[in-house]
Amino acid sequence: MTSRRTSAIAGACLVISMAASILLLHRIDEIRPRANIEDALYLSSPKILKRASLGFSGLMACIYWTRAVQYFGDRHVLASSTYNELAPLLRITTELDPYMIPAYQFGASFLAPQPPHGAGQPEQAVELIKFGIEHNPDNWRLYYNLGFVYYTELKDYKNAAEAFEAGSKLPDAHPFLKILAAQMAEHASDYSTARMLWTATYESSDQAIIRQNALEHLRAIKVDEDVKRLEEAVTRFEQANGRPPSTMWELAAAERLRGLPIDPDGVPYELTPDGQVRVANPDNFPFITKGLPPGYQPKTPKFHTQG
Amino acid sequence: MNARIAHIASNTFREAVRDRVLYNLIAFALLLSGAAILVGQISIDIERLVVVNLGLTAVSLFGIVIAIFIGIGLVSKEIEKRTLYTVLSRPVRRWEFIVGKFFGLAGTLVVNTFFMSIGVFAALLYVAHGFSRTDAFVLIAIYFIVLEFLIVCALALLFSSFSTPLLSAVFAFSLFIIGSFADDLRGFAGIAHGITRWFATAAAYLVPNFSAFNVISAVAHRQAISGQLVLQNTLYALFYTAMALSGAVLIFERRNLK
Numbered sequence: 001m002t003s004r005r006t007s008a009i010a011g012a013c014l015v016i017s018m019a020a021s022i023l024l025l026h027r028i029d030e031i032r033p034r035a036n037i038e039d040a041l042y043l044s045s046p047k048i049l050k051r052a053s054l055g056f057s058g059l060m061a062c063i064y065w066t067r068a069v070q071y072f073g074d075r076h077v078l079a080s081s082t083y084n085e086l087a088p089l090l091r092i093t094t095e096l097d098p099y100m101i102p103a104y105q106f107g108a109s110f111l112a113p114q115p116p117h118g119a120g121q122p123e124q125a126v127e128l129i130k131f132g133i134e135h136n137p138d139n140w141r142l143y144y145n146l147g148f149v150y151y152t153e154l155k156d157y158k159n160a161a162e163a164f165e166a167g168s169k170l171p172d173a174h175p176f177l178k179i180l181a182a183q184m185a186e187h188a189s190d191y192s193t194a195r196m197l198w199t200a201t202y203e204s205s206d207q208a209i210i211r212q213n214a215l216e217h218l219r220a221i222k223v224d225e226d227v228k229r230l231e232e233a234v235t236r237f238e239q240a241n242g243r244p245p246s247t248m249w250e251l252a253a254a255e256r257l258r259g260l261p262i263d264p265d266g267v268p269y270e271l272t273p274d275g276q277v278r279v280a281n282p283d284n285f286p287f288i289t290k291g292l293p294p295g296y297q298p299k300t301p302k303f304h305t306q307g
Numbered sequence: 308m309n310a311r312i313a314h315i316a317s318n319t320f321r322e323a324v325r326d327r328v329l330y331n332l333i334a335f336a337l338l339l340s341g342a343a344i345l346v347g348q349i350s351i352d353i354e355r356l357v358v359v360n361l362g363l364t365a366v367s368l369f370g371i372v373i374a375i376f377i378g379i380g381l382v383s384k385e386i387e388k389r390t391l392y393t394v395l396s397r398p399v400r401r402w403e404f405i406v407g408k409f410f411g412l413a414g415t416l417v418v419n420t421f422f423m424s425i426g427v428f429a430a431l432l433y434v435a436h437g438f439s440r441t442d443a444f445v446l447i448a449i450y451f452i453v454l455e456f457l458i459v460c461a462l463a464l465l466f467s468s469f470s471t472p473l474l475s476a477v478f479a480f481s482l483f484i485i486g487s488f489a490d491d492l493r494g495f496a497g498i499a500h501g502i503t504r505w506f507a508t509a510a511a512y513l514v515p516n517f518s519a520f521n522v523i524s525a526v527a528h529r530q531a532i533s534g535q536l537v538l539q540n541t542l543y544a545l546f547y548t549a550m551a552l553s554g555a556v557l558i559f560e561r562r563n564l565k
Contacts, residue, residue: 056367057524059364059523061360065350100356207352
């Protein structure tokens with residue numbers, strides 16, 4: 001057998017074996033339950049992991065942060081209501097590398113909001129950010145994140161005010177922090193405070209994903225405010241005429257509006273025969289709480305972050 | 308450096324290149340470019356962190372593995388191939404042979420690290436679209452890694468001067484791992500009592516303290532490294548290397564090569 005022939009046969013064997021092994025692995029994956037995150041957490045002690053990393057704990061933290069992102073993403077897409085491993089993953093990440101700021105900022109955003117937008121664990125989010133502040137006391141964004149979680153998820157205005165106030169005293173802090181601290185103390189209207197929070201998030205971040213989410217929330221606040229105002233107008237109309245307005249045109253005329261009231265996309269709001277105000281395309285406003293048809297379920301849950 | 312040491316060093320370097328040691332650069336380049344491109348898609352906001360952490364960890368581990376696997380064979384291979392007798396029959400002293408071998412291996416690792424560092428900075432440029440002044444701290448971390456290599460090279464040579472390649476590899480790897488835990492060992496000594504305390508303290512100071520050289524996480528977060536640490540680490544590495552090399556020379560001088 002010539003050398004060339006041997007090489008050709010060996011080459012063919014290599015390609016065929018490789019293709020066969022890939023196909024078989026594909027089959028095995030179909031019959032075998034998918035490896036779950038618990039497999040990755042058989043070592044759940046950050047201290048042991050730190051030792052096992054032989055000093056390369058920074059790289060280990062990056063790996064665990066990526067696992068946390070992937071875990072949250074997988075559960076989020078499936079609209080899961082349980083995120084049992086999220087907090088331990090974030091704890092391991094931040095203990096391996098206490099200076100990894102994105103793990104606190106995004107991690108709190110994953111933990112705090114109620115499902116399906118997040119894990120519904122605002123206390124864990126507070127704990128995470130406090131750990132971050134302990135190790136990064138000069139980072140005003142962490143105080144902002146802390147105040148945000150206290151305000152939006154826990155409705156704890158006192159602690160929110162304290163967090164914003166503490167953050168506002170740091171160098172380079174966003175000027176909004178001082179105003180937010182004052183607003184918390186005054187218990188200002190939800191809409192204006194929420195608008196200020198999301199505007200601060202939008203302006204202070206250079207991350208496209210955070211800015212896009214902030215924009216979505218600002219649009220949702222605008223819709224909620226519009227719908228609330230229109231519902232008040234409907235009530236006024238009913239009191240004056242003893243019946244709800246039959247069309248949006250009739251309501252607009254009664255309120256002396258210049259035209260039909262429109263949502264941020266420029267689409268007019270709709271009026272149901274029983275006088276309910278509806279958004280024409282609710283899928284375009286994933287975070288709205290008003291103007292939704294009864295029993296409406298959002299198509300895909302959206303990521304909710306405060307930056 | 309005298310001419311004989313320089314000759315042995317350059318031959319050791321050439322031999323390492325002939326052994327395709329620098330092929331590891333291909334694996335390194337693939338690893339780093341893959342990570343730089345992928346991380347943005349599978350994670351959030353840690354592109355630079357990953358490039359610095361992964362890049363410097365790879366530089367360190369690849370170098371340690373090369374230092375140990377080549378270092379353990381530097382003496383034994385020469386004995387096995389009987390080339391050592393040819394070298395020593397010339398006017399070359401045994402200590403010059405050991406020191407030349409050390410510089411040859413260290414040179415190989417410095418060249419290897421130089422190319423890897425270019426890779427790290429290229430990946431950094433790719434993910435950050437530019438350099439900042441704080442990126443210069445990465446150079447300090449690379450310098451510390453090179454200091455680590457000097458110690459590991461010297462230790463591998465030390466073990467190679469009296470033991471078989473397999474046992475030398477076991478000793479060198481064990482010492483690398485123990486050295487990574489040197490801080491813990493010191494902590495353990497602090498809480499121990501009596502003779503245990505003495506033994507633990509002695510061990511903590513005798514094993515190389517590799518954790519002192521690891522500033523990867525700090526530079527990944529753009530934290531400054533003090534000039535004092537640079538100076539102290541340099542002196543520590545030089546003294547430790549000199550200690551291990553002296554041991555290797557002492558043993559090799561008394562070794563019966565017949």
